[in-house]
Amino acid sequence: MADDSNMNATPESGPDLTFERVFASPSIDGPSPRQAKLSPDGRYLTLLRNRDDDRERYDLWAFDRESGAWRLLVDSEKLGSGRELSEDEKMQRERARIGSLKGIVSYEWTADGQGILVPLDGDLYLAGLDGTATRLTDTEESELNPALSSKSGYVSFVRDRQLWVGQVGEDAQPITPKEADTIRWGEAEFVAQEEMGRLTGYWWNPDDSRIAVQRTDESPVGIVTRAAIGATGTKVYDQRYPVAGSANAIVELFVMDPDGGNRVKVDLTSSQDPELYDAADPNDFYLARVDWAPDGRLFVQRQNREQTVLDLIEVDPATGESSVLYVESAASPDYWINLSDNYKFLKDGSFLWWSELDGYGHLYRSFQGLRYRAGDTADPALVGTYLPIIPTTRQLTTGAWVVTKLVGVDQQAGRVFFTATTEQDPLEQHVYSTALDGSGKPTRLTEPGFTHSASMDKGAKTLLITRSSHDQPAQSYLADADGKRLAWVEQNALGADHPYAPYLASHRPAQFGTIKAADGMTDLHYKIVTPAMAPGKKYPVFYHHYSGPGPQIVTRGWDGALQQAVVDKGYIWFELDNRGSANRGVAFEQPLYRAMGSVEVDDQRAGAEFLKTLPYVDGDKIALYGWSYGGYMTLKQLQADPGLYAAGISGAPVTKWELYDTHYTERYMGDPNTVPEAYQAASALPDAAKMTDPLLLIHGMADDNVVFENSSALIAQLQEANVPFEMMLYPGYTHRVSGENISPHLWNTIFRFLESHGVTPPE
Known part of the structure; x- marks a missing residue:
């Protein structure tokens, strides 16, 4: 239970x-720098800093670590053209998730x-x-996914659905063919960008001699006619959107020279296990990750459609031939x-x-891949399934806590350096190091009382x-490998x-x-964050929740000033992480599993019932x-519970x-075609x-994620x-309804709604 000692205050x-x-x-x-990076020689720290007069x-x-001086390298307003971005x-x-940002949103150091x-x-x-x-x-067109090759000999980008490459300082040329509009x-295809955390569709090898390039055929994907209703008119987009149970895009992978020559297709289907993949449609899989190892080997991570199996495939870049190195099955039936980006190929x-x-979620080090089918002597629940077994695998971390980032x-x-929760407190994340050979225990490098991220x-x-x-x-600060602070960045x-x-x-604690x-x-x-309350009075609750898989809402980190503004209005701010949320195992x-909209309702109901027991809460x-x-x-x-809640605000709901x-x-x-009852x-x-x-129902009328x-x-x-x-609808806004004027409008609308229904603080 909470410590109530600070609940009542003048x-x-x-x-x-x-x-x-x-x-x-x-x-x-305060300042919120982004994309902080160290130069290859370690002398400079560069970052993107937002302006005082325009926070977005x-x-x-750049910070010169030798002189200790900061300087502006690129002024986005002076250098930029102000040209509107392509759709x-x-x-x-x-x-x-950077749709609201302006100016420079990414950059890359030369080698x-x-x-x-x-x-x-x-x-x-x-x-x-x-x-x-x-x-x-x-150009009038946008250069998408720009990148430098590994040794910075070339610059590459996507324009008009082709990959373009050129030596740095010279004109780039398309190295892939111009095909139908669906190619x-x-x-990266839509679901890779939106759900898989993969935003790119090509990868340079370590010596600039070859590129792995994704080819996406969107023709099988169904069309959602999205009417992006704006303030002065409506634009209609035929968006290729693969709804649950329908066909995905066909994704292929090719390896080619920087000029597009010596192109070979990677074999991503012959190594599929027919019991784990759809033999009738071998292209029905997910290209999860693509990486070049330091020695020039090419690796692909492939998921089956059900996302119960992840294969690590080794590819011969010269021939496109592939073999399965490692198979991982889901941790329970x-x-x-x-999916994770917490992996690295070593020298x-x-x-x-x-x-x-x-x-x-823990870290392992593997030297050789092998898989086997569980036999009759295995746990009966596992008979017939594929299990990973690598005799030379070493588990580097273990315990009832979660590694969140390598x-x-x-x-x-x-x-090895990583961030992780602690077994004692999953609400904090710390930076740790541990031995690469698996010996010893992890060492915490950051101080308690904060939640941390690192690069x-x-x-x-x-x-x-x-x-x-x-x-x-x-x-933010720079630290040495033992966690000792060297200099403040911000x-x-x-x-x-x-x-x-x-x-x-x-400010309320x-x-x-x-x-x-x-x-x-x-x-x-x-x-729970309470306003300064008068003894004997009861206060309304603003119950903020997400409830779904993925985000962890309750942490000990800074949540921004929004919740303090709500508390200043005389409301109690409350949030609860139900079963199904992240970082708890x-x-x-x-x-x-196949039960969304069930256990979350039950757990959040428990939260509401708990609130009703508190003497200062108006139930x-x-x-x-x-x-x-x-x-x-x-x-x-x-x-599920009419009358339990005084009111509900539903923003951009599925x-x-x-x-x-x-x-x-x-x-x-x-799949809704096989388990329609779960969807119903x-x-x-x-x-x-x-x-x-x-x-109160709220939705952006141009939402391309949770379509209107x-x-x-x-x-x-x-x-x-x-x-x-x-309802309050926002013309022209997508899934992200935000901005310096729109955000106050949205939040003032919410509280006018609550006030109109008597959900107000005591007099």
Whole structure:
């Protein structure tokens, strides 16, 4: 349970934090640098820093570690053309969750450390350390997925669905053919970008001599006619969107020279096990990851359609022939494979691998791949399944905690660096190191009281660590390999000149605790932030939730000023991570298997019932708010428990899982053609008329992720059943409804809705 000692307090002086100020510039959270990188020689630290007068515009800055001086390398406003981005680039940015950002959103150092490739306003520039910049392209089309080759001899990008390559400083030429509009070269398909965390579709080998290139045929994918309704008109897009149970794009992989010559097709199908893949449609698989090892070997990770098997395939780049090196099955029969970027191919031919085989995500080091079919002597539940067994595999980490990121590997010193939760407290993440040979125990390199993220230079000699707590916005610093701080990158101290300083007096501390899940056994973590309360009075609750697989909502990190603005209005902020959320292990996530919209409802109900036991909570004024999966869950909770909640806000909800994409939906729910009953039970449409509590429905009318049809289907159901509800639609906005003016409008709308239904603080 929570420590209630700080719940009651006398209100402090100071201005209330408004939604207008929360989303205005400069950012009230302080600077928020992105894409911090060390130069190849380690001298310079570069990062993208947002402006004081425009929190969403980023420029490129460099810190000289020898002189200790910062300087602006590329001013995005002075250098940029202001040209509007292509629709393809806008959609790619949506997939990368950076759709609201302006200016420079990515960059790449040259191998010799003398220049930086900078994409800006759809074109490419080569910036020098002296502040000069050479324009490499000048076209109306956007140069998508720009990259330098491994040795920086070439620059490459995708334009007009072809891969273009040219020597740095010279004109690029297309090296793949121009085909039908449904054929794309060098681009990741929609589900790879949206659900698999793979944003690129081509990969350079270590010596610049060969490129692996994806060819995508979208012709089998169904078309969703998306009406992007804007303020001054409507644009209609025929979007190739693979809904659950339908055909995916056909993905092929080719290896070619930098000029497109010596092209060979990679064999991705002959090595498929017919019992694990669809023999009738061998192209029905997912190209999960593609990587070149330091010695020039090419590796592919392939998932079956059900996402219960992940193959690691070794490819001969000269012939395209392939063989399966390693097969991993899901950690339990009713589970799935969670894809990861936590792997690395080492110089000695071994590789590091992240797996949930023992029930928690941990690191392994493997030297040789082998698989076997479990026989009659194995556990009966496993007979006939494929199991990974590598005699020379060493498990580097173990325990009831989760490795969240492989940060770096110092192969010379034999050390592995990673971030992980702790067994004692899954709400904090720390940076650790451990021996590459598996000896000894991990060593924590960061201090308690914060949650951390980290990255490293290529040699894994220097750490770049970002940390925050509920009372401290994000700070970043450089540290040596033992975690000793060398220099602040962004101290972001809450001094008198910090944008949040005027509101510090009324900042309310978070309280953390646990309750039992609906099963009566599992601990669920919650966070509660209360306003300064008068004794004897009861307060309304703003119950923020996501509830779905993936994100961990409750952490000890800084959550931004939004929740403090809600608390300043006199509401209690509450959030709870139900079973199915991340970073608690396989058994904690597994209950969602083919049962979305069930266990989450039960666990969040337990949260509401817990709130009603607190003496300072007005149990008749608990309002639900969720976006995306959280919006879906608001609907399911209102349907399951009429009267338990005072009101619900549902933002961009999935209402029928047959309308959402294949890779995400089928991972948890299976194929709707084979388990239609699971989809029927999970739908938010059949019981729509059971919602009797006030409902506010919000959706961006150009949403290409959770398409607007989800909300229009719900609207029709409610209208036909004569069920009252309210809605706020945002013309021209996608799944991300945000901006300096739009965000305050959205949040003011939410609280006007609550006030109109009496969900208000005490007088």
